Amino acid sequence: MLKNKTRFLLVSTLILVSLLVSGLVSAQETTFLSIATGGTSGTYYPIGGAIAKVLNENIAGMNASAQSTGASVTNTRLIYNKEVELAILQNDIASYAVNGEKQFADNQVNNMTGIASLYPEIIQIVVRSDAGISSIADLKGKKVAVGAPGSGVEANASQILDFFGLSYDDIDEDYLSFGEAASRLKDRQIDAAFLTAGIPTAAVMDVAATQDITLLNFSDDDIASLNAEYPFLTGVTVPAGTYNGLDKDVQTVALKAILVAEAGLSEDTVYQITKAIFENRDTLIAAHDRAKDIKLETALDGMTVKLHPGAQKYYDEVK
Known part of the structure; x- marks a missing residue:
């Protein structure tokens, strides 16, 4: 009787450990991304939502969501504080941020990297x-x-x-x-x-x-x-x-509106993000007409920050 009870406890423990390990592995395989956009009545928000949809549908384990914000300057600070992983913002604000100019004179942003120029x-x-x-x-x-x-x-x-x-x-x-x-x-x-x-x-x-x-x-x-x-x-x-x-x-x-990434994102993740965006333009265009301007041939026009290595890898690959 005691032997059976011991066996039961051992089996139960193994099952529990297996479930915990399985859950841990599953959690580790999921990538959560927040995309800082702008107000819901602007263009950033629907474009950001469409990008999140594309990433979720085309990258295994991706869980991306668009976040309504105060737009460019706010988004820059969210990247700086590592509160979001991706952000859409104006290329002039991005330039001021990475060069420590104007409103960023006392808070130069060193962890912002570029993915793509989006549209005028x-x-x-x-x-x-x-x-x-x-x-x-x-x-x-x-x-x-x-x-x-x-x-x-x-x-x-x-x-x-x-x-x-x-x-x-x-x-x-x-x-x-x-x-x-x-x-x-x-x-x-x-x-x-x-x-x-x-x-x-x-x-x-x-x-x-x-x-x-x-x-x-x-x-x-x-x-x-x-x-x-x-x-x-x-x-x-x-x-x-x-x-x-x-x-x-x-x-x-x-x-130019540009898409940027927090520099700490892995090369593979940003490569997959860049690839998904340009290989699924139809989904973006269906969400907002402005996405017609998101093209490989203009992806670096007006880019005012250093490219993330993952984005650079994709562009080198498709040249």
């Missing part, structure tokens, strides 16, 4: 058609959304206002996310909003459906001067018809 991010200054605003100078004294605190939008708003001789002292600034800015424009609580995103931007489409809006136009000289001052800013055209009521082309400036 267009700086759109959206104004209510009845607000009496036809130029940057006309923003003086107006209620203007300048982006969420810690966002690339806010950095761009500050740069452009300063370039044209204005500051926050000259406007009634409001720090709002894309969704909040759209809501305030619709409710006529603000006169204009800075937005930096791929077009068409959901938040702008939402406003244009109920309000007469337009985008401020930059002259050729404005664009040339801005590019000379800020090399990341290049001229771009927002085609007529992009938004309801936009009946003519508008010239403005754009940056």
